[in-house]
Amino acid sequence: MAFFEVHNLSRSFGGLKAVSNVSFTVTKNTVKSIIGPNGAGKTTLFNLISGFLPPDEGSVTLETRQLEDLSPDKIAGHGVSRTFQNLKLFHGMTALENVMIGRHTHSRSGFLSGMLSLPWTWVEEKAIVKDSLEVMDFFGIAHLADSEATSLAYGQQRVVELARAMACKPDLLLLDEPAAGLNMKETAEMGKLICKIRDKGVTVLLVEHDMSLVMNISDEILVLSYGEKIAEDSPLAIQQDKEVIRVYLGEDDA
């Protein structure tokens, strides 16, 4: 039984088949990349997996749990965390507070205990701060803790979002173009961070346009084109796949 399995997943918008009959599995503790031209359906696939869109058909299974009918917050609670292609940080909150939200599923103070400020909630709150700072330290951004997240440099914001997603202590992490908008040095840094995440035992599903990054850190690559899976193999084999080359040569920006 695969650690993570997507089976026959489909989703259309009107007549457009954004994701069409896509199936694949991901082995625990590996990095699998999904590549494909703009509009291939990569983000839609992530939205289907993370519950932001209901699939027309198909199933999504993490270990033994069916995810396809669950809401995003429930899916997060079952150990699937994600970042967004267009950064979605919480404005008006510090970087630390952003990361602290990542601890939400691992804490439980509710309306009543919060209003009454029961002593156990102070203990919990302290633990949330400590865990969040640890994650920020892991990504080398602990010094940014008190800055307002959305006022940070773009590259730093990407890392804060990554830290927030990791604060959930996910089993599966979905990264939607984490290097988009980063310069070469920052992209290389991002690659290192993703490897560090994998080394922590997290399984990573990565959508990325930067081919050198993808080829360097992926264990396996899946290629999407017009919503369909056209190839799935090791990075080396993908680089030589005729169909993939054809799809990419037809594109200006790969």
Add this chain to the structure above:
Amino acid sequence: MKRLRHLHIVYMALLIVGIQVVTSATDTAYFLTQLTMSAYYSLIIIGLSLVMGYAGQISIGHAGFFAIGGYLSAFLTTYNLLPYQETGIVAFLSNAGLLVFSQDIYGTDLLTVHPWCAFISAIILTTSIAYVIGRPVLKLKGHYLAMATLGFGIIIFRIVLGSSYFGEADGLSDVPGFPLIGGVEISGNMSARIVNYYIAWGLVIIGMVLLLNLVKSRVGRALRSIHGSEDAAKAMGVDAAKYKLHTFVLSAVFAAVAGVMLTHYNGGIGPSEASVMKSVRYVAIVAIGGMANLWGALIMGSVLNFLSLRGYFGSMDDAVFGSILIIIMLFAPQGILRKGILKDLRNKLTGNPEVKQS
């Protein structure tokens, strides 16, 4: 942070005592009546501030929740059950000690629901209604949410205005006092004016402490995250719909508690308490206080309601609050009582485009 929060509460308590001492010393204790009433109104305001400022929702129907609390309590504590004394449910309630015998001013015997029992019924009813309407309504956004809550407010207004049980245009009167411990009661009794002032503001302090705690808690952070980016909040496991709904219900309960208590204090309630203009007034006060600012809402809530109750706005009363709302929305949508307001205003007036619309 925590110390600061509690320090403000201490200042507030000192101010409350100070005002009472000054009014007593200067023979202006009659101010206490309106100050007591504005305390109850402030309870609605701080609850609504949570909904608007922290959960990022709007409700133009909170006068409806106030009215549900006030009217239900007024009805239950004045409706004479004596003729039904022998019938099943009334007999049962009577045996359970939930009813009280009394006499009205004409010496007629009355059998009515005990105020505490009426209070609990009012809270249960408000909670249920808030859940039932909140669930579908909070899925709406922006104007649609505003319209839906407005519609709810209008329905409640029509019900209390049109039902003979609720006294139609006259409302309900002769509502008894609300007994607390040790013979103290919430009532408009002149001799209990000072005590009632402290009871009302004591309730506001309790309300503030609860909400300030909440805002600083895990739930408060989750609410702010929903405000910051709802998608990201969901992706982090925050059940946005549930949090919005609970916040809405909580604020409805605050409004209902205010409605019950103010009705017992005033000895009655009239349909104007359920009117749309009342709801608009509450929204305007939260807006001017600075959306995500409980203290701002409290200060504006007590000051503006006090001025209004003293009649300083004269026949322009509703117009004043309507204008406040318009001006705030035009020039300072984030409210007045907050940091950075002067800079924003200057930018607005000089047409500087770098105004932060977050």
